[in-house]
Amino acid sequence: MQYIFMLQGEEPNWEDVSPEEMQATIDEMGRYNQELKDAGAMVDGHGLRERATATVVHFPAGEGEPTVTDGPFAETKEQLMGFWIIECANLDEALAWAKKAPLQEAAIEVRPLVEESSEEEEISGEELVRRAREKK
Amino acid sequence: MEAAGPESVVDRTFRQESGRAVASLIRVLGDFDIAEEAVQEAFVVALERWPRDGVPSNPGAWITQVARNRAIDRLRRARSLREKTEQLEGLEALRPPQLSPADRVASDEIEDDRLRLIFTCCHPALAPEARVALTLRSLGGLTTAEIAAAFLVAEATMAQRLVRAKKKIHGAGIPYEVPDREQMPGRLPGVLATLYLVFNEGYRGSTSPDLVRVELSSEAIRLTRVLAGLLPDEPEAQGLLALMLLNDSRRPARVDAEGRAVPLEEQDRGLWDRELIAEGLALSEQAAAAGPAGPYTVQARIAAAHAQAAQPEETDWARIVRLYEWLERAAPGPVVELNRAAAVAMGESPQRGLELIDAIEGLEGYRPLHSARGDLLHRLGRDAEAAEAFARALAIPGNEVDTAYLERQLELIQSR
Numbered sequence: 001m002q003y004i005f006m007l008q009g010e011e012p013n014w015e016d017v018s019p020e021e022m023q024a025t026i027d028e029m030g031r032y033n034q035e036l037k038d039a040g041a042m043v044d045g046h047g048l049r050e051r052a053t054a055t056v057v058h059f060p061a062g063e064g065e066p067t068v069t070d071g072p073f074a075e076t077k078e079q080l081m082g083f084w085i086i087e088c089a090n091l092d093e094a095l096a097w098a099k100k101a102p103l104q105e106a107a108i109e110v111r112p113l114v115e116e117s118s119e120e121e122e123i124s125g126e127e128l129v130r131r132a133r134e135k136k
Numbered sequence: 137m138e139a140a141g142p143e144s145v146v147d148r149t150f151r152q153e154s155g156r157a158v159a160s161l162i163r164v165l166g167d168f169d170i171a172e173e174a175v176q177e178a179f180v181v182a183l184e185r186w187p188r189d190g191v192p193s194n195p196g197a198w199i200t201q202v203a204r205n206r207a208i209d210r211l212r213r214a215r216s217l218r219e220k221t222e223q224l225e226g227l228e229a230l231r232p233p234q235l236s237p238a239d240r241v242a243s244d245e246i247e248d249d250r251l252r253l254i255f256t257c258c259h260p261a262l263a264p265e266a267r268v269a270l271t272l273r274s275l276g277g278l279t280t281a282e283i284a285a286a287f288l289v290a291e292a293t294m295a296q297r298l299v300r301a302k303k304k305i306h307g308a309g310i311p312y313e314v315p316d317r318e319q320m321p322g323r324l325p326g327v328l329a330t331l332y333l334v335f336n337e338g339y340r341g342s343t344s345p346d347l348v349r350v351e352l353s354s355e356a357i358r359l360t361r362v363l364a365g366l367l368p369d370e371p372e373a374q375g376l377l378a379l380m381l382l383n384d385s386r387r388p389a390r391v392d393a394e395g396r397a398v399p400l401e402e403q404d405r406g407l408w409d410r411e412l413i414a415e416g417l418a419l420s421e422q423a424a425a426a427g428p429a430g431p432y433t434v435q436a437r438i439a440a441a442h443a444q445a446a447q448p449e450e451t452d453w454a455r456i457v458r459l460y461e462w463l464e465r466a467a468p469g470p471v472v473e474l475n476r477a478a479a480v481a482m483g484e485s486p487q488r489g490l491e492l493i494d495a496i497e498g499l500e501g502y503r504p505l506h507s508a509r510g511d512l513l514h515r516l517g518r519d520a521e522a523a524e525a526f527a528r529a530l531a532i533p534g535n536e537v538d539t540a541y542l543e544r545q546l547e548l549i550q551s552r
Contacts, residue, residue, distance in 0.1 A: 090311035
């Protein structure tokens with residue numbers, strides 16, 4: 001299964017963060033990402049630029065044209081700050097990865113991605129039982 | 137005494153055995169609904185055949201077998217070929233050991249299935265009330281209506297809760313497995329809490345006419361025994377098992393011939409089950425010796441203190457009060473305060489116990505609080521206030537056995 005990890009947190013005031021602290025944070029996150037890659041679990045992942053850079057395209061109900069406003073979409077203190085897409089067997093594995101993330105005062109929302117539907121084929125139950133028995 | 141008819145045998149056996157069948161089918165199908173429906177259909181077949189042909193020698197295997205066949209029928213309508221093929225392979229694998237009665241399924245395998253299922257049902261990604269409902273539905277074999285009644289919600293609400301929980305298990309990819317050692321500390325408390333609720337639902341069904349619903353309690357004990365056996369390094373699992381066994385040992389003495397609840401002090405202690413007490417005492421000591429005692433182990437030691445008193449007046453109330461104080465630190469809450477107050481009333485004086493009860497906040501709608509107040513006021517000779525307290529208790533819904541007790545107390549006071 002594939003899961004998206006949505007990193008929610010309060011954006012730090014970057015002016016209060018020293019270059020050394022910032023580098024340490026980046027290095028730590030780099031090691032976590034490398035671990036995900038080495039395990040074959042990382043499908044994709046990115047940090048997002050600060051909220052002030054967000055732009056929102058709104059779609060009205062019905063016919064009208066989309067409009068553009070400055071963002072972010074949700075004016076909450078907690079913002080989406082980054083995401084990963086992780087490949088793993090089940091929720092427990094996903095949660096184990098999420099818990100390992102080097103974070104403080106943040107949250108990761110873990111949600112499964114909709115799977116693309118596999119081959120569809122009309123087939124009788126008897127045929128299925130026969131195939132299952134043959135395979136044994 | 138009325139002879140047990142074939143239907144009641146089918147009913148009883150079905151409830152006892154269905155949890156195992158559901159657990160095995162869920163393992164191979166990965167789908168709660170198909171598993172449960174298939175087992176329900178097997179029940180219909182049993183209702184028809186068992187009264188005619190007799191109950192099979194291994195009813196659990198019979199139910200699993202018939203349900204398995206029904207599940208294959210249902211799978212014809214499943215979604216994708218890949219899914220269907222995987223599930224059918226699993227169902228095929230379930231067949232051989234179950235077909236010949238001589239060659240019974242290894243009980244370990246069944247217990248493993250049930251253990252897996254309980255960790256799935258009690259997953260932290262599910263809401264606590266959904267965990268209990270799922271466990272009672274899947275492992276306890278209760279109907280949605282019975283679970284709804286037990287938790288005082290509408291049947292439709294409970295049905296919705298179960299549907300959502302099953303959807304989440306499937307959609308979020310909650311696995312069907314026992315967590316590894318590293319994850320265990322985070323996962324065990326939720327499982328223990330759920331098992332204890334199942335036990336209590338059986339021991340003291342809040343709306344059931346029988347004070348004791350033996351099968352649910354024994355189901356909880358069986359599951360906790362499996363859990364404690366597989367997790368020997370988890371003292372709280374042993375502590376919970378000890379607590380259940382010690383409470384269960386009093387079962388034969390808890391209801392009188394007229395079906396009324398008998399308070400602990402008035403119980404015929406000769407009826408208490410000595411074997412359960414011996415096992416419970418040994419387990420509670422073992423759990424307590426393993427380090428700082430957790431909430432279940434402390435409660436087991438309180439139950440042990442009662443079990444060790446051959447007569448009510450031999451009860452070491454001072455020790456019980458100390459244990460409740462310990463419990464209040466480990467797991468604070470108004471119900472623990474109430475129990476401590478009741479112990480103080482016995483060990484010190486009814487007056488002191490009453491003062492403590494009256495200082496408790498947040499239990500205005502809790503029947504046992506008003507019942508305990510009534511008892512203490514009665515003991516202090518304040519009968520008018522006692523009658524008022526019993527009347528307040530009776531105004532709160534609860535099980536019929538307790539209602540009968542409260543009505544008798546009220547009558548007793550009013551007849552003076």
